[in-house]
Amino acid sequence: MQVTVNSGHRIIDNKPVYLYELTHPNGCKAEITNFGATLVSLETPDRDGQIADVIVGYPLEQIIENNESFFGCIAGRYANRIAAGKFSLDGTEYTLATNDKTNHLHGGLKGFDKVVWDSKSFKNDEGVGVELNYLSPDGEEGYPGNLAVTVAYTFTKTGDLKIQYHATTDKKTVVNLTNHSYLNAGGHAARNTLDQEIMINADRYTPVDEGLIPTGELASVQDTPFDLRRPAPVGNNINKIDVHFDHNFVINKGKIGEMTLAASLYDPVTGRVIEIHTTQPGIQLYSGNHFKGEHIGKNSVKYYKHQGLALETQHFPDSPNQPDFPSTVLIPSETYDETTFYKFSTR
Numbered sequence: 413m414q415v416t417v418n419s420g421h422r423i424i425d426n427k428p429v430y431l432y433e434l435t436h437p438n439g440c441k442a443e444i445t446n447f448g449a450t451l452v453s454l455e456t457p458d459r460d461g462q463i464a465d466v467i468v469g470y471p472l473e474q475i476i477e478n479n480e481s482f483f484g485c486i487a488g489r490y491a492n493r494i495a496a497g498k499f500s501l502d503g504t505e506y507t508l509a510t511n512d513k514t515n516h517l518h519g520g521l522k523g524f525d526k527v528v529w530d531s532k533s534f535k536n537d538e539g540v541g542v543e544l545n546y547l548s549p550d551g552e553e554g555y556p557g558n559l560a561v562t563v564a565y566t567f568t569k570t571g572d573l574k575i576q577y578h579a580t581t582d583k584k585t586v587v588n589l590t591n592h593s594y595l596n597a598g599g600h601a602a603r604n605t606l607d608q609e610i611m612i613n614a615d616r617y618t619p620v621d622e623g624l625i626p627t628g629e630l631a632s633v634q635d636t637p638f639d640l641r642r643p644a645p646v647g648n649n650i651n652k653i654d655v656h657f658d659h660n661f662v663i664n665k666g667k668i669g670e671m672t673l674a675a676s677l678y679d680p681v682t683g684r685v686i687e688i689h690t691t692q693p694g695i696q697l698y699s700g701n702h703f704k705g706e707h708i709g710k711n712s713v714k715y716y717k718h719q720g721l722a723l724e725t726q727h728f729p730d731s732p733n734q735p736d737f738p739s740t741v742l743i744p745s746e747t748y749d750e751t752t753f754y755k756f757s758t759r
Contacts, residue, residue, distance in 0.1 A: 413437065413567060415533040415540040422476065427528040431472055432542045434567040439463050440756065442565065442573060446531035447476050448524065449486040449544040449563050451593050453710065454573065459683030459758040464599030466686065468700070468720030471710050481707065482592040485525035486563055487518040489548055489555050490740070491590040492660070492696060492729040495625045499732035501556065501584050501741065508554040515623055518592070520553035524561070525592075534564075538574075541566035550583060557583030559742075572755045579748035586740045587748050588727045590692075594700060594720030597679035597686050600709060604718040605700075606647030609678040612640040612697065614661035618728055618737075624658055625730050626737075633661075643678060646699070646721065656701040660694045660728050668693065668738070671751065675723050678759075687755040690725040693738045698722040725752045 418431045424447065431452065434442045439461070443452040452475065454467045469475070469483030479485060497508040497516035509520035518525065529544040541564055548559040562578040577589045597608050617638045618626040633639040637652035638659065650656060663674045674695045675688045688695070700722065703715040731737040742748050 413535075413540045413569070415535065415542070417533060424476070424528050427530075429472075429476065429528060430531055432531070432533060434540055434542070434565070436567050436571050438571050440567065440571055442567060444542050444565050445472055445475065446529045446544055447472070448479065448526060449529050449546070450475055450479070450525070451484040451565070451591060454593075454754070456684060456756045457758070462682070464602070464682070465710065466595055466597055466599060466684065468594035468596050468600045468715060469709055474708075479525060481702070482518055482525055484591070484593045486589060487592045487724075488524040488561065488587065488589045489519050489553065489559060490516070490586055490588045490732075491518055491592070491724065491726050492588065493517050493625055495623070495730050495733055497554075499586060501586070506554055506556060513623060515625060522553065524548070524589075529563075539566050539568040555585055557581040557585035559585060559587060561589070563589070572753050575752045577748065577750045579742065580744070581742050582744055584741065584743050586732045587742050588731065588740045589748075589750065590696075590724040590726040591752065592722060592724055594722050595677055595686055596720045597677045597684040598682050600720065601711060601713045604716065605677075605721050606650070606718050607645050607680065609643040609680070610640055610646050610721070611643040611676045612661050612695065613664050613673055613675065614641070614695070615664055616662040618660045618662065618694075620659060620729075626660065626728060626734060628734050628736060630662055643676065646718070650699055650718070657697045657699040660696050660726070662728075663690070663693060663695055665693065671753075674725060677721065677723070683758040685757045685759060687757070688723055688725065688752065689755060690752040691750050692725040692727065692752065694726050694728045696722065696724040696726055696729070698724070725750075
């Protein structure tokens with residue numbers, strides 16, 4: 413197992429942009445940049461040993477220029493939406509940027525996806541990886557508190573990709589971090605995902621209003637198009653709803669913080685299986701409806717509708733305004749710690 417770094421990239425905000433490459437003897441390879449702490453590519457073998465990149469996204473230069481779809485980035489300080497860009501803590505109302513119509517999305521105008529993180533490679537008993545650090549100052553994008561964030565990507569000896577999130581604050585705040593990769597188990601340049609089989613381990617989901625803000629209900633998936641508990645082609649259920657998937661699912665867990673299988677994606681053509689395991693309470697499924705051939709990705713591939721699925725492990729959208737949801741409040745005496753694994757196999 414190896415980790416190498418390419419430092420021949422741009423200087424932004426007086427910091428160099430790096431591209432790290434993690435390789436595994438089984439043929440897996442991951443590329444990670446410290447711009448936005450972004451997962452740029454993730455190569456895995458199919459049942460015949462053929463390697464393909466399963467991350468739909470931009471090459472590094474385009475990520476730097478305008479990653480408007482949040483391809484592969486770490487979204488924060490609050491991933492997903494906060495209604496009307498407002499929330500209150502201890503009677504104080506905080507106002508955030510409204511960059512998604514009337515709502516706040518993925519950290520605002522300059523979220524964690526648009527900053528250069530401090531970074532360093534590492535090798536330990538678990539595998540090889542990259543540690544990325546960012547200090548979000550008090551008041552950045554309207555959030556209170558100096559938030560010190562660490563994200564570590566590790567290629568483990570078993571061939572899994574592990575993402576660890578760690579954050580501390582000096583003032584009461586809210587935090588919700590996720591990796592915003594779009595997955596295509598057939599490869600980013602392959603056909604769309606409609607024939608790939610998806611499973612989400614969730615008995616409940618959070619219905620949303622027209623602005624994609626949760627209503628507060630934890631609704632049963634039973635007898636609805638949101639029942640993805642048994643693997644089925646993605647297209648089967650998309651065709652049953654009026655628009656597309658952009659919904660949070662409540663992962664079935666024995667206890668809060670337990671590492672649990674949240675979702676899986678299987679491509680019958682290549683045999684690739686991607687499993688997502690996480691300590692997070694929720695996972696957002698977005699079905700990539702906005703791709704219309706205008707997004708030119710890696711290797712000049714044009715991305716069309718449903719080219720990739722975003723499966724974002726997370727706390728629930730708008731939790732700061734939803735008292736019945738798991739809390740996203742972080743206080744100085746506590747630590748935010750979450751972990752997600754991507755596990756790869758074939759059949």
